[in-house]
Amino acid sequence: MRNIIGNPAEGDDFFNRPIILAKLRRELDNLANILLVAPRRVGKTSLVIRLCEEWRADQKRKAVFLNVEGRSDEFAFAEKLIDELAKARLHPETMTWAMGVFSKVRQGLGGKGIKVPGLEVSLGEAADADHSTLGKVLESVFRKIEEGDHPVLIAIDELPEFLLTLQKADDGPRRVIAFLHWLRELRQTYRKKIRWVFLGSIGLDNFVEDQKLQKLINDLQVFTLEAFSADEADAFLKALGESNELPLTEVERKEVIRLVGWPLAYHLHLVFHELRDLESRSISTAFESLLQPQKLAYFDTWHERIDIQFSAPDTAACKAILGHLCKHPDGRERGHILAVLMAKPLADMDKVEEQLGRLMIVLQRDGYLLESAGRYAFRSFLLREYWHRRHGQ
Template sequence: MPQYQPLTDVLQVLTERLLASENVILSGHRRIGKTQLMQYLEANAPEAFLPTYVIVESADTVDEFYRKLLSHLVDQSFLNRWDALGWQISSRFKTINVQEVGKSVRFGDAKALDYHAEFCRLLEHLEPGRPIVLMLDEFPQALENIRENAGIQHVRKLLTTQRELRQEPRYKGKIRFLYAGSIGLQNVVEGMGFTKHINDLREIKMRPFRRDEARDYLQCLLDKKSLQANDTWLETVMDRIDWLAPFYISLLVDELHASPLAEQHIDEAFQAMIGHRHNFEHWHNRLKPQALTKQEYRFCKTLLSLAADPERLGIDYGEACNLAVQHEVIDKVSRLLNILQHDGYLARDEYNRLRFISPVLRAWWWKEIAN
């Protein structure tokens, strides 16, 4: 892969919000580059705060979630990055005689650690000034895991304790949170009836590449593979991909091998790209339980299959509602359409019809799922 090229406007807004002591949701369609942006910020942050990237996807209890945060903060690779902060954290854990940090954190007397309580005590021990920014990737997936494994009240507990940490005056200047994931946090929380627990967060939206950004990224990928292409060919590739996210551009270039490149190679690469089921299967899996009920899944699958039909120009809202009645989910149609739009399947066109955002994803869905 070439060196990551951040979206400078999005990065600037994100940095400004964090400098303003705000807590943030980084939202955007699946595979649009949220993780790469967070990792870039971690490596190129201003002096005013201390960002660190933590993936919490596997957490399936509230206890495990806070264990992950604690384990990350006491990991030596994190402590070594910040001399003063590392000393504060290390001295705190020396006072409680932590014998092991990892899958299990143990006191010297072998009593179980209350991870949430100890996380709060750690924050109390830190000096304000340069706050830690915990960038929590796949946080929505952790919420769904907790709901499935422990029950919805445990999801409420995690959301309320997180809100308390964001709102507690004692922790101002010590901690900030950035939440992201391949599924939309707002949709997940709304589906559980807990929207009020995140209404203090500021949303920052990712976007696909603009035309000039996509061209630069495409050329960088081709140069890395020593492939030659003229300007007309580059324009044709961008027209064919249309939704100019790094993910789709990278997939197509992965399938190119001839040089100099010609238009026939675009067609061949496109067909090869959608022939790899694993490239897109997560879009299908996201709609299966535990995320949706069987009726909701069948509605979404049918709607997407109709929208993928090359003979159709999209799905209007009335048709979507009729389909929802057939699948007995009419009371949930607004939420389900929000999911399909927010998570990178569909968008409304100039005629207010629902159509696939990406021609690539549309072609794959028609080939692998609809038929």
């Protein structure tokens, strides 16, 4: 296992989580479609890449993993999906035909009939009724898979990112609803051979709750992924040390786990990386070194995702809450946090109460905060210190 920072862990770099993978496979075998929810950086992408690898180990099964971050509209989403299904060598004839249709539309040759953006894109008068829109072309691909012999797992990473982009496009909110409807219909119509897993660094659960669209994903089974347990973290550090010529003693591993507080693989990788670079082999120095200004970028995803995920007023409120809590290692009561938000000019008590309730749920779900005995505090010491140094003037 290499000491890789940032990218998803694949192959030999993946520290196995067999119990969780077995549970996921059991759910899928029971025909569930999964919404994987977890705080940021817990290892969702790495886990699902491994799930796909294991799924493919059975020759009959196919799996596709697609990251739809950066896809600008429904067409780009569907194009990526078709591309990946084709790479999995499923029904080559159908796929070649579907890819041909997509590339024709992409080149503007079929552009004459384009009326509206999205999957209702008409393919022109010549198309037969069954293949008259892009949506229908896709459906015939799914029908083919459903009638075939290969169970297919489709894992979609960063769907909420895509939905947030789509929402800002022309007629965005309506298109988001139509798109989620379409996906739901696919799941429900072709449900014997096709399994779905959704994941993302922004939770789909947060997105649909914010938009009041929960009913469009309520067929998905929620599966929660947590950070490593203390035992897993210990075995992880042991394996990391042994494969990187810096075996850690039991006492050292315990100290790293104690200081990191919340054992995310990402944080353990970071601390180990610092330790390797130090001559002193001092764990406290490794933590201090990790929080130096030039290293703060390691944690920037935690504030960038807030900017993407929330409206401007909610972003400001989240930053006010986190800016306040990073100065209080022992946490603060809800009333104190409410007072911080109420201190803004023209703050309306009812609205601020509602906003605080909503945001505290998301901040806990995404792994920023933890509530204990009525006090809210940063879940990770590293994250708290990062916030303090970066934003907590």
